[in-house]
Amino acid sequence: MPRSHRSRARQQKPERHDRCRHRHRRARHRPCQAHRQKVLATDIDPIAITTTIENARDNDVGELIETLVATGLDHPAIASHAPYDLVVANILAGPLVELAPGMGVITQAGGTAILSGILNTQADGVIEAYQRSGFTLRDHLKRKDWTTLVLEKR
Numbered sequence: 001m002p003r004s005h006r007s008r009a010r011q012q013k014p015e016r017h018d019r020c021r022h023r024h025r026r027a028r029h030r031p032c033q034a035h036r037q038k039v040l041a042t043d044i045d046p047i048a049i050t051t052t053i054e055n056a057r058d059n060d061v062g063e064l065i066e067t068l069v070a071t072g073l074d075h076p077a078i079a080s081h082a083p084y085d086l087v088v089a090n091i092l093a094g095p096l097v098e099l100a101p102g103m104g105v106i107t108q109a110g111g112t113a114i115l116s117g118i119l120n121t122q123a124d125g126v127i128e129a130y131q132r133s134g135f136t137l138r139d140h141l142k143r144k145d146w147t148t149l150v151l152e153k154r
Helices: 003-011 046-058 076-081 095-106 120-132
Strands: 037-043 067-069 083-092 107-119 133-144 146-153
Touching: 003 120, 037 046, 046 067, 067 083, 083 095, 095 120, 107 120, 107 133, 120 133, 120 146
Parallel strands: 037 067, 083 107
Antiparallel strands: 107 146, 133 146
16 A cells, blocks of 8 residues: 555544444443333343343443244234334344245334345345235345345335
């Protein structure tokens, strides 16, 4: 790299991060407090649920997260909280396709579904399943071999 490029790279300021997202900051900041909303977090793995609870507590949001072990969307607690304005799922393409009809039911009109854990080669199949379930693709992000989809419920 030419010397002029190296010195310019060193002079760039580090990226500024949102203070709400820093794990190491224990103090609560007023701007962060305004956006604190309750969430329901589910997983099929009880260990993942325990880790979620610990991480939430470590980040001073433990009181905002309700957790439960669930193998899909048919758990009564999931239905009782529906419809959702935001659903996030980080699982493989096969289970995401299977969950598409149920996601269409629990996501409110205008709501957002963010889906990840999808190989780039499998993204089209997931998109088609969610379009059939009432979603419109808003963004298709790729990072190396992986895809994240952002969809809006019609």
